[in-house]
Amino acid sequence: MSLVVPNSLMNLSSSLSSLILNSCRLQGKFPFSMRKFKHLQQLELAENNLTGPLPYDLGQLTELVSLALSGNENDHLSLEPISFDKLVQNLTQLRELDLSWVNISLVAPNSLMNLSSSLSSLILYSCGLQGKFPSSMRKFKHLQQLDLRKNNLTGSIPDDLGQLTELVSIDLSFNDYLSVEPSSFDKTIQNLTKLRGLRLGYVNMPLVIPNSLANLSSSLSALSLWGCGLHGKFPDNIFLLPNLEELDLTYNDDLTGSFPSSNVSNVLWLLGLTRTRISVSLENDFFNNLKLLEVLVLRNSNITRSNLSLIGDLTHLTRLDLAGSNLSGQVPSSLTNLVQLQSLYLDNNNFSGRIPEFLGNLTLLENLGLSNNQLSGPIPSQISTLSLRLFDMSKNNLHGPIPSSIFKQENLEALSLASNSKLTGEISSSICKLKVLQLLDLSNNSLSGFIPQCLGNFSNSLSVLNLGMNNLQGTIFSPFSKGNNLKYLNLNGNELEGKIPSSIINCIMLQVLDLGDNKIEDTFPYFLETLPELYILALKSNKLHGFVSSPTTKNSFSKLRVFDISNNNLSGPLPIGYFNSFEAMMAYDQNPFYMMAYSIKVTWKGVEIEFEKIQSTLRILDLSNNSFTGEIPKEIGKLKAVQQLNLSHNSLTGHIQSSFGMLTYLESLDLSSNLLTGRIPVQLADLTFLAVLDLSHNRLKGAIPTGKQFNTFNASSFEGNLDLCGFPMPKECNNDEAPPLQPSNFHDGDDSKFFGEGFGWKAVAIGYGSGFVFGVTMGYVVFRTRKPAWFLKVVEDQWNLKARRTKKNVRRNGARRN
Structure with a gap:
């Protein structure tokens, strides 16, 4: 039609x-x-x-x-x-x-x-959907299918879910933080005798005893408990359920048991045991009894070369995922038999040699991941014969130009060729023919020439664009079209000149903008403050000049978490107006999240590092190596959630404000190489998390505060201040130079009235405690995967869902929806 x-x-x-x-x-x-x-x-x-x-x-x-x-x-x-x-x-x-x-x-x-x-x-x-899961579901007695996955639901799954005895399929996967109590879970699975599909991926259930799963209905055909925190022995009888088609227990590190490959039903079409301790005997029986297997996910498994050859006999496979399995040598030619393959993931192994040409024979292949291997040589032109949606060859040793055949993949949605240092040539303007491209990452290569101007008018599908760390020249492409979907733009580390185009304000979804380490010559781009979703702004190491004065709009940079304008030639007083509008730096995230496909290079505690995955709790304010003058404003103390503050190498005068003591999450403070005078405020010693302090090369005097964190700093933190005395400096203090008694809590009179009540130790502990628990839970998956694999898998899940809906024969008893 x-x-x-x-x-x-x-x-x-x-x-x-x-x-x-x-x-x-x-x-x-x-x-x-x-x-x-x-x-x-x-x-x-x-x-x-x-x-x-x-x-x-x-x-x-x-x-x-x-x-x-x-x-x-x-x-x-x-x-x-x-x-x-x-x-x-x-x-x-x-x-x-x-x-x-x-x-x-x-x-x-x-x-x-x-x-x-x-x-x-x-x-x-x-x-x-966001908020608490409904406390009761008993009303829906005729409900057969319940699918609320990939929302932002929280709280406990209600006890009365087990009263919905007509339920055939449940999918509550990938919500914010859903949990289930052991007692209610046991009742639920005992009562749901018609259940054929149960998917609770990422639902927190560490107290549920795996053995209780033995009570699941014998008609069960799909069980997915991805990343649920299960631990203990998995019941063997589930492997033998006569109708079992889909079994995914991925990312349950403490789940034990063994897969009885000699007796398992041969109708199983999906098997995922990544990051479990369930042993699999990859012998002939395993493969002989799983001839109809369509999806095999064995990431981080102990697979041998001979096992890999046998996998070539599983000719019904549509998805094969063996990432992180310590495989080496060349990619085996036996995989050429898998003519039904739609997704192939061999990332994070030690494969060497060239990208095999036989991949061109896999005409149905849509998702190809070979990142983080030792593959070398050029990208083969046979890639043009594939119908790719995802193509990830990042972190290899590929060289030569990017073949134009890649840009003929009309369905390509994610392309990553990052970190192939010998990948050269120019970026062809043909790239703009990829009308449905969502992710483009060509960073950390040796690409040269000009950035195609058509990227500014790219289709509204592009969400992530990373061209950082290359040798690209010219100006930033413009104009940026209205209605675009760009969330991440990284052009860091190139040779770009000219000005920052004002049309970037059309990128209303933009969360990360990194234009650092270029040759941009411009004044401070005030228009960026209108971007409502901007989390990270990095403009360091350019040729920006002039004053950074007051905001021009209300709620300027209210969501900004990283503000890095270091190593420029900006002047005038510190931008107090922006300090008053950085709302996200004033409060710690109670519900942290990760920006999965994003990365950013920053100076962290004095060392330049790259964060491959950015947590929303990251707070950095870096205005160092400019020509700022005047006093540090008292308002700096409002930024209570800042972890790293760097005002070094300017011409700042006056005292160090006692309001610095309000920065209760501060881990690194650098005020070195300024013209600061007066004493070091004793309140700084109350900063429990302060690990790096540099006050060197100023005009400070008097006694250095003692106790707590200050006992951990050496003389280099204070050198170049001739009138400082006390530990760790060699100069001893006279009685009149001794510091006043240090208060147990910081509440400087004037500052307390100005800022209101600060965080007490209980609030700090609660914030860090909840952040730690959530971080561990999130990190369960995130820190063990590699960027941008998580993002790409989410994209793939969406493709699979749409594809399966268009095939009438895919829903086997209502259980094979993804």
């Missing part, structure tokens, strides 16, 4: 009872009104490109039995809370509701309880 304008649907008869136009290339605004179709029982417009808010009167279609608007994710449909409430209250005959990818982030999860009690299917995949 050619492109259809949604408003043309209004010409259809008002007596229509079914309107089903799934995957029909509908494009544009959803019709403003639907009240005309009062007799509609089925409305299904899934897998199109519809945009805009859903009409307020959708709730007037009171005869609706089935409503499916999923899969319009490119531009997002949305549903306001009032419209949603009308819809769920009025559609009393509704049996099936699928609003996947429809933005309902403002709708309270408890509003779901107003849906019809006769509902049989509720699918709200990736809808932005």
Whole structure:
């Protein structure tokens, strides 16, 4: 069907009872009104490109039995809370509701309880739902399918879920922080005798005894407990369930047991045992009994070359993931037999030699990951014969130019060739033919020439663009088109000149902007303060000049966590106006998250390092190596969450403010090479986490505070201040130079009134404690994977979901949805 304008649907008869136009290339605004179709029982417009808010009167279609608007994710449909409430209250005959990818982030999860009690299917995949999971679900006694994955739901899964005895499929994977109590879990799985699909990926259940899983229904065909924190012995009988098709226990490090490959059912189509301690005997029996296996995920497993050859006999495989399995030598030619393969991941091994040409024979291959190996030579032109969506060859030893054949992959959504230092040549303007590209990472190579100007007018699909650490010249491409989806832009470490284009303000989704280490000659770009989602701004080591004065808009840089304008020629007083607007630096993140596909290079505690994954708790303020003058403002103490503060190598005068004592999360403070005078405030000694301190080469005097952190600093932290005395300096203090008694808590009178109550030690402990627990949980997955694999897997999951929906034979008893 050619492109259809949604408003043309209004010409259809008002007596229509079914309107089903799934995957029909509908494009544009959803019709403003639907009240005309009062007799509609089925409305299904899934897998199109519809945009805009859903009409307020959708709730007037009171005869609706089935409503499916999923899969319009490119531009997002949305549903306001009032419209949603009308819809769920009025559609009393509704049996099936699928609003996947429809933005309902403002709708309270408890509003779901107003849906019809006769509902049989509720699918709200990736809808932005946030808040507490409904405390009760017993109302929905006829519910067969429940899918709330990839939202931001928190809290406990309700005890009464087990009362929904008609449930066939449950998927609550990848929410913010869902948990389940052992007692309620046991009751749930005992009562759900019809359950065929159970997916609780990333639901916290470390207290659940794996043996309780033995009570799962014998009809179970799909079990996914990805990253649930399970520990103990996994029950053997689950491996032998007669209908088992999908088994994914990935990322349960303390789960033990053995896979009985000699007796396992040969209908198993997905097996994922990555990062478990479940042993697998990869002998002939394993492969002979799994001839119909379609998905094999054995990351970080002890696989030998002979095992790898036997895998070539699993000719039904559509996905093979052996990343991190310590494989070496050349990629074995036996894999050429896997002609059904759609996804191949051999990342993080020790493969050497050239990229095998036989990959060109795998004509169905869509996702190819060979990153972090020792592959060398040029990228073969045979790549042009593939139908790639994901192509990741980063962190190898590839050399030569990027073949133009790659830019012929019309379906390519993620391309990473980063960290191949001998990859040379120019970036062809043909790259802009990749209309659905979401991620482009060509960083840390030896690419030269000019950046194609067409990148500024790239399609609205591009989200991550990293061209950093190359030899690119010219100016930053412009203009940036309106409506783009760019979230990460890194051009760091090139030879770019000229000015920062003001059209960057069109990138309203931008979270990270790194233009550091170039030759940009400009004044401070005030227009960037209008970017509402900006977390990180790095403009260091350029030729910026002039004053950084007051903000020009309200809420300027309110979400900024990293502000690095070091090594420029900026002058005038410190930008107190911005210090007052850095709201994200004033409070510690109570719900930290990771920006998975992002990286940034910063000077951390005096050493330049690259963060491959950026945690939202990172707070850096670096204004060093400029020509700032005047006093350090007292308002600096408002930035309580800052971890690293560097004002060194300027011409700052006056005293070190006692308000520095309010920076309770500070780990590194550098005020060296200024003209600061007076005493070192005793309040600095109360900064419990301060690990690096440099006050050298100023005009400070008097006694150095003692106790706590100050006992850990050596003389280099204070050298070049001739009038300082006391440990660790060689000069001893006279009685009149001794510091006043140090208070047990910092509450300087004037500063306390100015800033309000600071964090006490309990608040600090609670903040760090909750952050640590959450960090450990998140790090369970994140720190053991490599950028950008996590991001790419999420993208792949979305592709797989859409692909499976278009194949009628994929839903085996309702359990093979992904």
